[in-house]
Amino acid sequence: MRPALHAEWTKIRTVAGPLWLLLGTVAATVALGAGATSVAGCTPTGCGGDTTRLSLMGVYLGQAPVVILAVLVISGEYASGMIRTSLTAVPQRVTVLAAKAVTLTGVVAVAGTVAVLGSLLAGWLILPGPGRQALSSAEGPTLRAAAGTVLYLMLIALLSLGVATAVRDSATGIGVVLGLLYVVPIVSQIVGDPYWQRLLQKIAPMSAGLAVQATTNLRSLPVSPWAGLGVTAGWAVVALSAGALLLRTRDA
């Protein structure tokens, strides 16, 4: 496993794409979060909402480069045929996938941490007094929201890696993942029955996972913060398992 990890790390650091995508994640997350907080319309008495969540809203956009990176980590090798070289060098296919997953999660964790801290700092600078207080209290909910957002990005990377391993084509993989992330929450709006609507919001990887960002009004959430992140983790596990199974059984 260690040599495989070393190889994947060498692969990811010797091309320019991953670095740019990770920088894109940081930039998109901070920029959208800052944009949202600057128009939030706070009054001196309060910001009438969840300021932590507002500051961290950039992940809605920032996850897109993470998805690209994660999909390309495997589908790029399928496109060039390099996957055969990889599997020749490390014939234990699941080890290759695991090494990719670990490397990917690692770099996304670093970028995600920078993005989240940058977003919170931007929110702290932009928001007036009360909103600032909500953010600067590094205790409980804000800390959970920040750490949870980083974890969320890591899980999205794993989900994308799993899907891409299964479908192999990069454009299709990205379409599937972004469809799963973005379309399911929209669809849940039209489901008239409140039970089913809440259920959809509970099981959709994005709306459930980002529940971890909520710091106020926790009771109105369809799913509790950590449980929501657990749902996203479930998606990642299912996608990775399916990817691993297909990788093992298919001819490379």
Place this chain on the structure above:
Amino acid sequence: MTGLRKRYGATLALDGMSFSVRPGLVTGFVGPNGAGKSTTMRVILGLDAVEEGTALIGGRPYLGLRRPLNHVGSLLDAAALHPGRSGRNHLLWLAHAQGLAARRVDEVIELVGLTSAARRRAGGYSLGMRQRLGIAAALLGDPPNIMLDEPFNGMDPDGIIWMRGFLRSLAAAGRAVLVSSHLMSEVQDTADHLVVVGRGKVIADAGVAELIAAVSAGRVTLRTTAVTHAMSVLAQAGATVAAIGRDTVAVSGLPADRIVTLLNASAVPFSEVSAHRATLEDVYLELTREAVEFRAATPSEVSR
């Protein structure tokens, strides 16, 4: 590498393919397109699964090797590179996958003569340079077995000469070298042993010299200005004759000295009598004719 035997898929890409590759020799692996050469190599490397049979390297399956590149070096597709990564970095990740040091990377780059281009983006490499990079990757683990799929593809004449010498030197160092190719002249000049395949089966598995001798067996080429006369004389003596040129006749069924005696006795003028030396091209065509015909009849049979 020891015995391989496998059947593969509903399309029967490999129909009981079985052969072995011996150390110290360059083994040519030839056959028409779709005969199963690349599939065989992918099976050896554990990339494709088979319904039956096993491919063993030094008595062990590829998937059981802990540091596979130290056992088998291979080149399947020289174009399989990330275009944005430099050649050196491509080798570097492969080295890291085997726990090898970066020093070994520079050694193999030197070995294949890519030093000047090693730090450039691989996307800008010519096909010949990619082949050299692929050879470097195959040599990375200093393996006793080398397996190359069409290594002459896209190489310029200088490159081909280099490759021939290089492959021979690898074999001379005691390695088992398996080279697939459809450039018969290259294999003729490089290989010591031939495995000819068609329809997913081994058609011939023998030394190059033996094969050529087998195809050439008993054939004599006669050069004469009196073709008709010569043919009738030899035919009367029981030989099979065929005019193969304006002044050339192919004769079989009679040894060369008997032909000379007969012609002299009948006062047929001739300028040359030589034992016919078949080229590997002849061998190849002879052996694979059936396979080619089969393939032409059902073109959809095998795609790779």
Place this chain on the structure above:
Amino acid sequence: MTPAVTTRQPSQRAGHDGFLQSLHAEWTKFRTVAGWVTGMVVAALMVVLFAVLAGVSSDQKGAPPVPIGPGGEPVTDSFYFVHRPMAGNGSVTVSVSALTSSIPERPGDLRAGLVPWAKAGLIVKESTRQGSPYAAIMVTGGHGVRMQDNYVDDTAGLPGPVSAAAVRRLRLDRSGDAITGYASADGTHWIKVGAAHVSGLGATVQVGLFVASPPVVDGMGTRGSVSTATFGDLRVQESAAGGDWTGDQVGARSPSFAGYPANTSGSFSESGGRFTVTGAGDIAPAVRETLPTGGTLGEILTGTFAALVAVIVVGALFITTEYRENLIHVTLAAGPRRSRVLAAKAIVLGAVTFVAGLAGALVAGPLGERLARANGVYVFPVTPATQLRVALGTAALLAIASILALCVGVIVRHGAGAVTAVIVAVVLPYILTAVPFMPASVANWLARVTPAAAFAVQQTLVRYDQVASIYTPYNGYYPLAPWAGFAVLAGYAGVSLIVAAVLLRRRDA
């Protein structure tokens, strides 16, 4: 071959033929890749599938019917009414000396608060049946004196709030179907506020005082309110005496009525000619927020988003696979006029997507509506013209989005990048507008400047100035008119088409 013909004979005819050949070639390319054709079929099916899902997933059976106004539109018609019959023509006047409202945050919280559209005044109404024709003149919490009739019409009168120091006198005259409203600040100088033609009133109408108090916008939701008005000098001039005043809550049980805040109720009391009336509700057209259980055609077509992802993937792959497999060299060798190749690709892709999208939308709209109605869901009504606009607009939206993906594919030459860029540009802004904690100003800005503005083509709801509500894209109200929103997307696609054509021409293939 084409290039030879076009270079040797620079006539228009030759060029035209060449373009037709390019179109034919691209069409052949498209239809021979099973994955792309499947993608388009999937896109159409998505639209239908989600319409069916929307239709069958909701169950509003047994819910009280939505009141419908004389114009066929859904209305809110719930208010406290102190009324008596009036036969034939006549006139009614009253003075209003106070209108106070409260917006309770918790039960028993009756602090005064401003409800801009709290209404108190005179009304002439066909009957107490919800949705019946009416005309009314009233004072409001924040919009001065208004004359309103038949739910959608609204005319401004004297400005300023009402108080004991600024008493407003109101008068309504009925003459057949013509109702005229007057207002006066001093009781001597009467100013005509408006005249309404209200048909269907019948010979005998109900006249009297009313108080309504709609929910107020509070942050990203609404909160119920209750209002109380003080009236005096109530006089009815009529041909025959009308009888006693009775107080009734009109439309107490109505899907468009949120009800009274806890511990409050409608009532009236009279002492010495002073009427004190308390009421909640509204007499106004229903909006999305007042009819949360209703559905819109746009919601039935939510499958558009899933279809979008499919057509974006196909659009991007239509060009990026050529780059990946170096087929582009073959393509450009067969048709060296590169921008023409691009145009041919765009036309083929756009046409196929349009047809698939139109088929999906034409089936999905009526089917989803029928299923929803069968489940008792009230679907906001649309005219056939609007229905057609929504179907055509949805198809065009999908077609332009796929062309945008094609052009971005040419620009970035990478399938993954193109798919992400276009999905993020078109779908993400819409999601952000739907984020519950997103301020309406941001949501409207996003729906104005991003390609997601194009979802306005699915808008079927009408925004009313006289109803305070949350008019956001999430609720089905777009800041741009349908085709204006579409034009924003078309603009992005047009710019990217030009950039793609220039890059295709300049770059080595």
